Amino acid sequence: MSNGGLKITRIKAQNKEYMRILDETLHDPRLTARTPRIASVAEARSQYKNYMNTIQKLGAHTDATGFDPKRSFQYVANIDSSIWSAVLSVFARYDEAGNLIDEGLLYKTDPNDGQVKLNRDFFYALLSGPLKDFDMRGKVSIV
Numbered sequence: 001m002s003n004g005g006l007k008i009t010r011i012k013a014q015n016k017e018y019m020r021i022l023d024e025t026l027h028d029p030r031l032t033a034r035t036p037r038i039a040s041v042a043e044a045r046s047q048y049k050n051y052m053n054t055i056q057k058l059g060a061h062t063d064a065t066g067f068d069p070k071r072s073f074q075y076v077a078n079i080d081s082s083i084w085s086a087v088l089s090v091f092a093r094y095d096e097a098g099n100l101i102d103e104g105l106l107y108k109t110d111p112n113d114g115q116v117k118l119n120r121d122f123f124y125a126l127l128s129g130p131l132k133d134f135d136m137r138g139k140v141s142i143v
Helices: 003-014 016-026 029-034 036-059 081-091 120-128
Strands: 107-109 116-118
Touching: 003 016, 003 120, 016 081, 016 120, 029 036, 036 081
Parallel strands: none
Antiparallel strands: 107 116
């Protein structure tokens, strides 16, 4: 297992309860019943993954005419906004002015510029945990 994989496993173990809450929220059938858009997005996500896999397989058999077989689509993630709203409701914290604050999990302060930014390690842990069924990328995975 790589260092990144170990880091993600450690983050998931330390935040097991939060990961469980988000997972239960996103996979609750009542959520789909109350929000019909989630079902249509799930269908579109499946279709999109199939398209991406097809493109990557076709790309492996081409040469300098357009596709480079050594490269693949390097999306970090592609999460629907309704799912990301659920993630924000579980993890994000805001100040009185409505700005994101450093809560130590999903967002942290960058020591270089002092700006609140996405905590990539925690985000990757979410992608390999509760969000694995909601990521619309093709076959490329982080871990």
